[in-house]
Every structure is written in structure tokens, then in C-alpha cells.
Amino acid sequence: MQEKGTISIHTENIFPIIKKFLYSDNEIFLRELVSNAVDATQKIKRLASLGQYNGELGNLQVEVAFDKDAKTITISDNGLGMTADEIKKYINQIAFSGATEFMDKFKEAKDANEIIGRFGLGFYSAFMVADRVEIQTLSYQEGAEPAYWTCDGSTEFEIGKGIRETRGTDIILYVNAESEEFLDKFKLQGILDKYAKFLPVPVKFGTITEQEPDGEDAEGKPKTKSVEVDNIINDTNPIWTKQPSELKDEDYLNFYKELYPFSEDPLFWIHLNVDYPFNLTGVLYFPKVKNDFEISKNKIKLFSRQVFITDEVKDIVPEFLMLLHGVIDSPDIPLNVSRSFLQADSNVKKINSYITRKVADKLSDLFKADRAAYEEKWSDIGLFVKYGMISEEKFYDKAKDFVLLTSTDKTNYTLNEYKEKVSAEQTDKDDQLVYIYTNDPAKQDSFIQSANKKGYDVLLMNSPIDNHFVGQIENKLEKTSFKRVDADVADKLIKKDDAPAHILTEEQSTQVKTIFDSAINKPAYKVELESLNPEELPVTVTMDEFMRRMKEMAAMGGGMGFYGNMPDNYKVVVNGNHKLITRILQTEDAEEASRLAKQAFDLALLSQGLLTGADLTAFVNRSVSMI
Numbered sequence: 209m210q211e212k213g214t215i216s217i218h219t220e221n222i223f224p225i226i227k228k229f230l231y232s233d234n235e236i237f238l239r240e241l242v243s244n245a246v247d248a249t250q251k252i253k254r255l256a257s258l259g260q261y262n263g264e265l266g267n268l269q270v271e272v273a274f275d276k277d278a279k280t281i282t283i284s285d286n287g288l289g290m291t292a293d294e295i296k297k298y299i300n301q302i303a304f305s306g307a308t309e310f311m312d313k314f315k316e317a318k319d320a321n322e323i324i325g326r327f328g329l330g331f332y333s334a335f336m337v338a339d340r341v342e343i344q345t346l347s348y349q350e351g352a353e354p355a356y357w358t359c360d361g362s363t364e365f366e367i368g369k370g371i372r373e374t375r376g377t378d379i380i381l382y383v384n385a386e387s388e389e390f391l392d393k394f395k396l397q398g399i400l401d402k403y404a405k406f407l408p409v410p411v412k413f414g415t416i417t418e419q420e421p422d423g424e425d426a427e428g429k430p431k432t433k434s435v436e437v438d439n440i441i442n443d444t445n446p447i448w449t450k451q452p453s454e455l456k457d458e459d460y461l462n463f464y465k466e467l468y469p470f471s472e473d474p475l476f477w478i479h480l481n482v483d484y485p486f487n488l489t490g491v492l493y494f495p496k497v498k499n500d501f502e503i504s505k506n507k508i509k510l511f512s513r514q515v516f517i518t519d520e521v522k523d524i525v526p527e528f529l530m531l532l533h534g535v536i537d538s539p540d541i542p543l544n545v546s547r548s549f550l551q552a553d554s555n556v557k558k559i560n561s562y563i564t565r566k567v568a569d570k571l572s573d574l575f576k577a578d579r580a581a582y583e584e585k586w587s588d589i590g591l592f593v594k595y596g597m598i599s600e601e602k603f604y605d606k607a608k609d610f611v612l613l614t615s616t617d618k619t620n621y622t623l624n625e626y627k628e629k630v631s632a633e634q635t636d637k638d639d640q641l642v643y644i645y646t647n648d649p650a651k652q653d654s655f656i657q658s659a660n661k662k663g664y665d666v667l668l669m670n671s672p673i674d675n676h677f678v679g680q681i682e683n684k685l686e687k688t689s690f691k692r693v694d695a696d697v698a699d700k701l702i703k704k705d706d707a708p709a710h711i712l713t714e715e716q717s718t719q720v721k722t723i724f725d726s727a728i729n730k731p732a733y734k735v736e737l738e739s740l741n742p743e744e745l746p747v748t749v750t751m752d753e754f755m756r757r758m759k760e761m762a763a764m765g766g767g768m769g770f771y772g773n774m775p776d777n778y779k780v781v782v783n784g785n786h787k788l789i790t791r792i793l794q795t796e797d798a799e800e801a802s803r804l805a806k807q808a809f810d811l812a813l814l815s816q817g818l819l820t821g822a823d824l825t826a827f828v829n830r831s832v833s834m835i
């Protein structure tokens with residue numbers, strides 16, 4: 209019995225399109241065929257468990273082999289096999305039931321994944337690399353005859369009696385001239401490692417040499433001999449398929465090493481396991497994140513029933529968790545559809561919020577269970593937490609209880625603890641709490657010391673995300689504002705009614721202002737006289753908090769272009785109550801008074817790292833002449 213026929217498709221010839229269009233992604237043919245083979249073995253197992261197959265199951269396995277001379281790649285399985293009728297039904301017809309739709313839609317598809325899965329063309333991806341494909345198969349059904357099918361990529365096929373003697377299927381690809389690169393051990397091994405490493409059925413690819421004990425030598429030392437054993441490329445039972453109770457920390461760490469061989473150990477992990485309302489398993493790791501986000505991104509691998517699909521999980525995992533590593537496996541994620549569809553998919557949305565919740569719960573547990581250990585990890589996880597609080601409302605609601613604020617003396621506080629700590633000293637006359645922070649403790653040291661002297665605490669906000677984070681919590685917390693420690697002199701950071709009295713008369717104040725204005729002689733620096741604590745520095749240079757934030761936003765492209773174009777403006781606060789100012793007033797020689805003023809101003813600049821170039825040289829020379 210041999211039959212020829214035409215594949216039932218309404219469109220002339222689909223293969224040239226598949227081949228040409230999908231060329232860049234052509235390695236996925238192996239994923240598709242190996243997955244079909246795995247499915248076939250799982251189906252026979254299922255039939256056996258349902259009592260619909262009573263024969264020997266044998267060692268269920270898939271094998272990938274290649275023959276460089278014959279230019280073939282063969283994917284074999286001992287699954288359920290197909291009868292000739294089933295080939296006609298599943299290969300000839302079913303595959304192309306969507307062909308018309310395919311022809312309409314293929315133009316908008318962006319990659320091979322999209323087309324192949326969406327139109328049930330898994331098997332036909334073989335034609336991306338093969339001139340001719342042959343099936344040899346024997347069905348599990350009693351009395352079934354072996355069947356054979358072949359097709360050269362045109363719409364013509366041939367079907368007839370096959371030669372396979374045991375249950376299962378061989379798919380033989382006659383590799384085309386452009387795809388001979390696939391006839392290579394390392395190339396195929398690489399593709400299998402990528403897509404098939406965790407398939408649930410053993411996949412054999414050639415053999416490897418192992419050493420086996422072989423008695424003892426003449427001196428009684430143990431001997432070994434080389435034996436060829438099957439090279440099974442996959443771990444059929446990866447940790448995410450197991451129950452957390454079966455696993456030890458070591459198992460998680462080993463798995464992490466297997467996925468990311470050159471990475472440092474992760475901080476901790478979350479085992480995901482849901483089956484309702486969607487099905488999802490996986491393990492997500494918190495890596496040690498360096499300040500460079502980008503290199504840590506895109507490390508989560510997405511699987512569907514243990515078949516690797518992609519490491520682009522952008523729409524499935526919330527943006528702020530893109531820094532996590534690990535695997536997610538879900539048959540419920542529509543893998544083969546376009547981006548916009550994925551974003552609108554309700555399962556994807558649920559998965560997204562499930563992951564967010566699990567991560568928040570894990571952090572909360574860690575915080576509650578062992579505060580000290582949590583604080584130790586804070587420098588690494590702080591980034592996730594803050595990023596999450598900024599980008600996801602739901603996460604903010606949970607994280608507000610375990611986010612930590614770190615003071616310059618390295619003590620950590622929760623939001624509530626911090627409020628409690630500073631509210632007595634740092635509430636201003638309008639009942640607003642003022643949190644003071646530094647983004648550069650070395651540069652702002654003199655300001656920090658002045659603030660501490662006044663009994664104020666200064667928070668450390670020097671991670672790349674803190675700028676945004678400050679804005680976010682300021683919005684959320686009631687009656688609370690943030691001021692960078694150098695936004696004003698310490699006496700003025702928090703406006704209270706108890707300002708020290710002026711010791712200068714108005715006339716004297718004007719006189720001092722004139723001396724400083726002419727000594728400094730720079731339009732960007734505006735001199736103002738304040739009556740501060742006599743202990744404070746005689747001169748301080750500050751930039752207004754509002755102005756500075758606007759300029760920072762403009763620099764980051766935040767739409768504050770107007771502020772970005774403004775020149776830097778500084779306030780030069782002269783402490784009228786400081787004894788140096790009195791001395792300047794009493795100095796009769798105008799030149800000497802100006803020199804003193806200039807010296808005090810330069811010292812203020814120096815303490816902030818603002819004194820550079822010729823100004824610095826002039827300062828050094830002046831200082832030398834003064835001592």
C-alpha cells in the first residue's frame with residue numbers, strides 16, 4: 209500500500225514562507241520535535257495508567273542522533289506512535305487547519321515562536337532546516353502496522369507501510385545545504401542544553417566515556433576501565449517540580465550554580481507553587497545586585513511544562529522584579545502570542561500580582577523571623593524593595609512595614625520607628641516632620657556634623673534609586689518632607705520659632721553684606737545675612753532643596769527643561785552672630801576685611817568640594833600669607 213496525496217491546505221505552498229521567514233530562529237526546530245517526542249512518551253504512560261494500554265512501557269526515552277555523511281538528524285521516541293490514518297489526520301490535515309488564517313496573519317508575526325505555536329506548526333518547523341522529512345512510526349494499538357510518511361517541503365506527500373519494528377516514532381530530517389551547521393555535535397548539544405535541559409523524559413544524545421571500577425592491579429591498587437554510557441542531556445526532575453519540603457538549602461544553591469555557573473551565591477529564594485486559578489511553579493532567587501542594574505536583568509528563564517521557551521519575561525514578571533534570577537514554569541502563559549496580547553491576558557496579570565505578593569510575603573517573613581539577618585542583607589535587597597515601592601502600589605502597601613531607613617551612623621529603622629525617633633527634635637513650627645538626608649556623606653560632612661550638633665539625625669540616601677524613593681515616600685507619608693542636609697544651614701533646615709536674636713544692627717548687616725558681595729564678586733552666589741547660633745560656621749554655601757530637585761529632574765529628562773537651563777544658584781549664608789563677622793566689622797583696613805571675608809567664603813566652598821582651579825590656588829596662597 210503506497211499512496212500519494214496533497215497536503216490539505218488552501219494556500220499554494222506554505223513551506224517557502226516558513227523557511228524564509230523563520231530563518232533566524234531556525235534552531236527551534238529541535239525544541240519542537242523533541243517536545244513532540246516527549247509528549248508522545250507521556251501520552252503512552254497516561255494510556256497505560258488509564259488501563260488503555262497493557263503492553264510493556266519499557267524505558268521511556270527520547271533520542272537525538274545525527275549522521276554527518278548521510279546528512280540526517282533523527283529524533284526518536286518510544287512513545288505512542290501513529291497509524292497511517294493518524295498521520296493523515298494529525299500531520300496532513302490538522303497542522304494546516306489554520307492555514308488560511310496563517311496566510312492572513314503571518315505578515316504581522318515578529319518571530320518564529322509566534323507563528324509556530326499559534327498555528328500548530330510545530331512539526332513543520334522541521335522544514336526550516338530540512339529538504340525532506342520522513343516519519344517512520346509504529347502505533348501502540350494492537351495489530352497496528354508500521355507506517356511511513358515523507359514530504360519534500362512541497363504540498364505533495366507520500367504515505368505507506370513503514371519499517372519501524374518497535375512502538376514509537378522516528379522523525380528523520382534530510383538536512384538542507386544551508387543548514388549543515390546543525391550536523392555538528394557541539395551545535396546540537398548547545399541547542400539541547402538550551403531548550404531540553406529540564407525535559408521530563410530522559411533525552412539521549414550520543415554517548416560519553418566514563419570510568420568504572422575494574423578490579424585491582426598487580427600492586428593491589430584499584431583499577432578503572434573506560435566504558436561508553438548513554439549521554440543523557442537533561443535533568444528530568446528539576447527542583448521547581450518538587451515540593452519545597454523535599455528540598456534543602458543546598459539543593460537550591462546547587463541549582464542556582466547550575467543555571468548561573470559564574471555567579472555569587474544568591475541571598476535567598478522563593479519557591480513558587482500554585483495550581484489555581486492558574487498553574488505556575490518556579491524558583492526565584494534574589495541575587496547580590498551590584499549598582500549596575502542592566503547586567504543583572506533578563507536572567508529569569510521561562511519554561512512551559514519543562515520546555516525552555518525564553519528568557520524574555522518582561523511582561524510576565526513585574527518590572528521591578530526583573531532583577532531576580534531563576535525559573536518560572538507555566539503552561540498557562542500564552543507563549544506564542546504577540547506582546548500586546550500578552551499584556552492584556554488576564555492570566556498574565558494574575559501571575560504578575562501573584563509573584564509580587566509572594567515576594568512581599570517572603571521579605572516580610574524574613575524581616576519578622578530574624579531582623580538582624582534581614583538588616584545584614586539590606587544593602588542588597590534595599591534596591592528591590594525601594595524599586596518595588598516606587599513602581600507598584602500593592603507592593604508599597606506591604607513593603608512600608610519592612611522597608612528600612614539607614615541613618616548616617618548605620619542604624620536601620622522602619623518608617624514607624626524613624627518617625628518615633630525624630631519627631632521630638634525634627635518637627636517644625638507648622639507641625640511638619642522634616643527628614644534630613646545626605647546623598648554624599650563625604651562631601652556633605654560639615655553639614656552632617658552641624659545637623660548632628662543640633663540634635664538632628666541624618667539619613668543615608670546614596671543608592672541610585674534614592675532620589676525617586678525620597679519623592680515617593682514624601683508623597684505617601686503624612687506631614688513629612690525631606691531636605692538634603694546641605695539645602696540650608698543647620699539652624700534653618702527645620703524652621704522653628706526659637707531663632708537666636710540678631711547681634712548686628714541693620715546698618716552693620718548691610719555693611720557686612722557689602723563687604724562679602726564685593727569680596728566674592730560672582731553673580732551666581734547670593735549673600736544673605738542670618739542670625740544663627742554663634743557655634744555655627746561663619747559662612748555656609750547652600751542650594752535650595754526645591755531648586756536642586758528641579759534641576760536634578762531636568763538632568764534626568766523629567767520634563768523640567770526650564771529648570772535645567774537655569775544657571776546654578778547658591779546661597780551664601782553669613783552667620784551674623786559669629787565672632788569672625790564681628791572681627792571683619794571691626795577691621796579698619798578695607799582690604800584686610802575683604803581678605804577675611806574671601807577667606808571665610810573659600811573655606812565654605814572648600815568644605816563642599818566646590819573650590820577648584822585658580823580659586824583654589826589663590827586660596828592656598830592667601831592662606832600661606834596669612835599664617
Ligand SMILES: Nc1ncnc2c1ncn2[C@@H]1O[C@H](COP(=O)(O)OP(=O)(O)OP(=O)(O)O)[C@@H](O)[C@H]1O
Nearest residue numbers: 244245248289298303324325328329330331332377
Ligand atoms: N513523535 C510523535 N509521536 C506521536 N505523534 C506525534 C509525534 N510528533 C507529532 N505527532 C502528532 O502530530 C501532531 C501535530 O504535531 P505538531 O507539532 O505540528 O503540533 P502540536 O504538537 O499538536 O502543537 P504544537 O507543536 O504547536 O504545540 C501532534 O499533536 C501529534 O498528535
